[in-house]
Each structure stands twice: as structure tokens, then as C-alpha cells.
Amino acid sequence: MATQTRSSDIRKFLKTNAIWLLPMLAVALVLLVQWPQLHLSYIFHQDDTMPQLRRMESYVTSVQHGAYFPKIFPEEVRHFGYAFDAFYPSLMLLPYVWLRLAGLGIVSAYYGYQTLILVATVVAAYASFLKIRRRPLAAFVFSMVYTTAVYRMLDAFVRGALGENLAFIFLPIITAGMYLIYIKKSDNWFLLAFGVTGLMYAHMLSLVMALEFLVGGFLVLLILKRVSWRMVRYTAYAAISSLLMGLGSYLPMLEISQHLPLKLAESATIWLNYLQYNLGDLFQNSLSMYASTSNMQNVNQTFRPGMGVLMLGIAIGLALWWPKLSRSVKVAAGLGFVTIFLSTNLFPWSLFRKTVLGTIQFPWRYLELTTLFLSLAVALLVAEKVHPQHFAWGMVLAACVVGFSYAVTINTTMTNANTYRVTDENAAAYYGDATGGGSEYAPKQFDPSSFFKKDQTIVLSSHKLQRLTPLTQYYNDLRFGYTSTQSVVLRLPKFAYVGYNVTVDGKVVPYRAQGKNARLTITAPAGSHRVRVAYTGTRLQHMTGWISLAAAIIFFLSWIFVAIRNFDIEKSTTSEDTK
Numbered sequence: 001m002a003t004q005t006r007s008s009d010i011r012k013f014l015k016t017n018a019i020w021l022l023p024m025l026a027v028a029l030v031l032l033v034q035w036p037q038l039h040l041s042y043i044f045h046q047d048d049t050m051p052q053l054r055r056m057e058s059y060v061t062s063v064q065h066g067a068y069f070p071k072i073f074p075e076e077v078r079h080f081g082y083a084f085d086a087f088y089p090s091l092m093l094l095p096y097v098w099l100r101l102a103g104l105g106i107v108s109a110y111y112g113y114q115t116l117i118l119v120a121t122v123v124a125a126y127a128s129f130l131k132i133r134r135r136p137l138a139a140f141v142f143s144m145v146y147t148t149a150v151y152r153m154l155d156a157f158v159r160g161a162l163g164e165n166l167a168f169i170f171l172p173i174i175t176a177g178m179y180l181i182y183i184k185k186s187d188n189w190f191l192l193a194f195g196v197t198g199l200m201y202a203h204m205l206s207l208v209m210a211l212e213f214l215v216g217g218f219l220v221l222l223i224l225k226r227v228s229w230r231m232v233r234y235t236a237y238a239a240i241s242s243l244l245m246g247l248g249s250y251l252p253m254l255e256i257s258q259h260l261p262l263k264l265a266e267s268a269t270i271w272l273n274y275l276q277y278n279l280g281d282l283f284q285n286s287l288s289m290y291a292s293t294s295n296m297q298n299v300n301q302t303f304r305p306g307m308g309v310l311m312l313g314i315a316i317g318l319a320l321w322w323p324k325l326s327r328s329v330k331v332a333a334g335l336g337f338v339t340i341f342l343s344t345n346l347f348p349w350s351l352f353r354k355t356v357l358g359t360i361q362f363p364w365r366y367l368e369l370t371t372l373f374l375s376l377a378v379a380l381l382v383a384e385k386v387h388p389q390h391f392a393w394g395m396v397l398a399a400c401v402v403g404f405s406y407a408v409t410i411n412t413t414m415t416n417a418n419t420y421r422v423t424d425e426n427a428a429a430y431y432g433d434a435t436g437g438g439s440e441y442a443p444k445q446f447d448p449s450s451f452f453k454k455d456q457t458i459v460l461s462s463h464k465l466q467r468l469t470p471l472t473q474y475y476n477d478l479r480f481g482y483t484s485t486q487s488v489v490l491r492l493p494k495f496a497y498v499g500y501n502v503t504v505d506g507k508v509v510p511y512r513a514q515g516k517n518a519r520l521t522i523t524a525p526a527g528s529h530r531v532r533v534a535y536t537g538t539r540l541q542h543m544t545g546w547i548s549l550a551a552a553i554i555f556f557l558s559w560i561f562v563a564i565r566n567f568d569i570e571k572s573t574t575s576e577d578t579k
Contacts, residue, residue, distance in 0.1 A: 069085070071256075076435070132380075144399045150308025151367045171372045177193070200246040248548035260497055282306060287306075482524070499541065
């Protein structure tokens, strides 16, 4: 009898506290699934890992010098400076910076940061689904299927695509925000604004894809006459808030692009080799669950993106059971099918290569949204079932098995391919000259294959100088002296991004871009003089940065105020009902 009572008490406790016990279980399971990567004492050399490590370590240095929004990382590209932060905001890297400043090595901090991303993704997915359906078990299933998805793991540990990995945190938040405004008809527009702003700072290309669906969804609802002025007003609030909070990101980006032609203009288009990616490739890659990267071609393996066998099975299952699905599940599944269509050459990408749509570079990036929508469809199925336990736990088990299998496959594939292993000791040698596959943020004529073969850190002059002192470079401060019998044109070892402060004997002088590598060039006077170059940013950068900060403070204070007010109203209503 006592045993039955104790068992009943335990079941009652679990049922009563499921809403917070389930996300804790989800975090534990996800970390176990990803353990094959998280416990390694080295990092495999993957497609984007080196430029991302270069970026992360540069941001550590910037923060150490008090620059949280540096725009240019001055020590990159052999101290020529590189506009990584301007086009790829580093604010989301702060947890990695804190781990490094706390004394952790590069590898430990990297996996510690990946662990934090996993936890944040689980929590964001779980909490976001609860806004859609107040069903903890369904939210648990969504967080598990979504976070252990093969494509997310492929992004994190095969491609080393840090930005897309971070984007997975914010996609469910945006989905919940749209649901609250357009389906639940709530006045809570804060969630949508927060999700869009977070995605803006995490990964701009993911934001482009998300905005396509946000705008497309709005237009569909408009055609169906399901949009009220109230919804439009709250959407406008969210849009304006996101624009203001992101002002310090996208306007400086446009300013730099306008003043200096960059390679970005060439690479921001659909890559030709992925115009041939077809539905058969997607099916084969998903069934085989390849874990090869583009730098494995020495063993006849190339990068083969897919969504994994579980997500493929979910897609097929939803298609077969389509007539029996509820409207909400059909919407989620239908959006998933649309993203599958967009991820392959079923969509005529050749017609849109050099449009805004083409900036995503690889159509298979839409598998990121496929993962979101199909995971959401499964969770909605769980939420709608009267007795969902068997189906729910079956999906969780399948997600764990497939996810763990893929994690092991990643390590096995990389080991068999003799993929380079990055450690604390050799990391700098690997990431030192990394600029990304297309060197997108370098001047248009920049050629990394020839640039790094010789010493470029010299001052080029229009005629021979009588004296040129050695260059001294301290983080963002370059100095040297010279003597010339006549006025001289000096081309300095810096890319001529807008925002530099160049002085000769303390007097500010104008500069321009000149030569193949768009070197920062000045016309200097005759005589003996001291030249100093420092990146101080532009007026636009400073102004938009302060506006974004002020907007963020006002936004979060407003969100907190509204949440407290609504809580007090609910509490008051509950008290009245109990009288």
C-alpha cells in the first residue's frame, strides 16, 4: 500500500512539474546525443571552421581592447584589417569571449560555446512551442526533433557554419511571434521583434530566407482576408523595433560596401555547382546521412547536404497521411514541402541567381527551414492526440538514435579522411590567414592565393624615400616615420575601408583606395614626418550604434513592463473568479 502511494505521489509530482522537468530532460538528452563531438580534445578542420575561429579569436582580442563593435578586425589578413564584424556581427560571440577570458583554451571554449548554443536552442524551441500549444509533451518532442536534426548537426559539426547554427535558436521564436499575432490575435508583438533582431545578428542569410516566408505568409493571409488593422499595427511595431535595434548592423554594412567595392558582390549569388542539386540528391544524401565536407576531395568525397533519414521519413509520412491531417498540421507540413521544393533545382534558381533571392548562395540552405516546419508538424500531431505518449516517446527515441548515429558518423568520416585536427597548440597556424571561402569582405581585386605568398606588410612609395622607419602595430594603431625630399604618395598595408583616421604629425589627412588590393593611400608632404593610422569608425557607425542600443533598452523595458502588467491583470482576474 505504501509502495502504491509513493508511486502515485511520484506520478503526481512528474505530471504537476512536467512543464519544467521536460526541458531539463531535453537538454540532458541533446547533450548526450552530441557527446561524440563535445568531448573531443581537438576540432576537425571543416568548411567554415577556420574563418569562424579566426573571427572568434579576433573578437576576443577586440573585447580585450574594449571594442565590442569593432567593424574591422585590425590583425586579420596580415594586419591589413578585415571587415568581418561589419558584415557578420560578433555580438553573439560574447559567451565564447567570456569562456576564453575565464582561462579556457580555444578547443575547450569552442565546445563550451557549442554546448551553450545547444542548450539555448532546446530552451528556445520548447518555450516557443508552448506559446503555440500549451502542451509540454508536444513542446518536448519539438525541441528534441528540432535540435537533434541531422541538418542542424551538419551545420554545426560538418560545415562548421556557426551563423546558421546560431540561427536555429531564433527561428522557433519568430514562428511563435507570428502565431501570436496572426492566429491567436494577441497583442504580444515583442516575441516577433526579438526573434527577427536575434536572427539579424546571428546570420543575415537566414534572415533573408525567414523574411521571404514572413512576407509571403502575410500576403497569403491578406488574400484570404484574414488580416486586420490590429495585426498590421502590431506587425509594424515589431518591424520598426527590429529595424531600430538592427540599425547599427545593416547601415554600416551598406556604408562600407558603398565606399569600397568588395568581393561580396561576386559571391552573393547562387553558386553554379549547386544549381544541379536535385530532389534525387536530397533523397540519397538524406538516406545515406553523409558527413563529408568539401575539403575531403582527396578521398573522393564531396559535401553532400541532406536532412537526414528521420526528417525524410517524417516528410514521407506526412505526405502519405495528408488527408487525415488537421489544418494546422497541414500548414506546417505544407511549408516544409515548400522549403524542400526551394532547396532543389525544382525551383528555377538560374533565373534568380543575381537577385536578392540569390544572396543565400546555396539553395539547400532552405533545409534549415525544412527542419523547423517538419519538426513543428510532428509536435502539432502530438499536441492533437488524445493519448500521445507512445507516439511522442517513439519520436524522441528515433530522434536520439538517428542523432547519435549521425554524430558518430561525423567522427568516423572525418577520422577516415585524415581530416586535419585543430588543437590549442596549432590553431593559430590553421586559422591565421582564413578569410572565408570567397573572401567576401575583402576588396574586389583581392587574391588570397597570391597575397599570402609574400610579405605584404610594407609601405609602397611613389619614389625612393631617404628614410622609412619600421612599422609598429599595436592592435588598431599603425605607426611609422619617413623622410622624403618631395611630396610622396604612400600606399599603406591596410585595406582602405571607410572609417580610418590617418594623421601626419597629428594632422588628419584624406586617404583613398589604390592598387590591386585597394591599399589605403595618402599623399604625404616632403620632409621628415610621423604617420599614424587607426580605425576609429564613421559618424554613421557611432550614431546607429547608439540608436540601436537605446532602442534595445527601451524595447526590453517595455516588454518587461507589459509582462508585469498582464501578470497583474491575470492575477486580479483569478482572484475575482475565486470569490
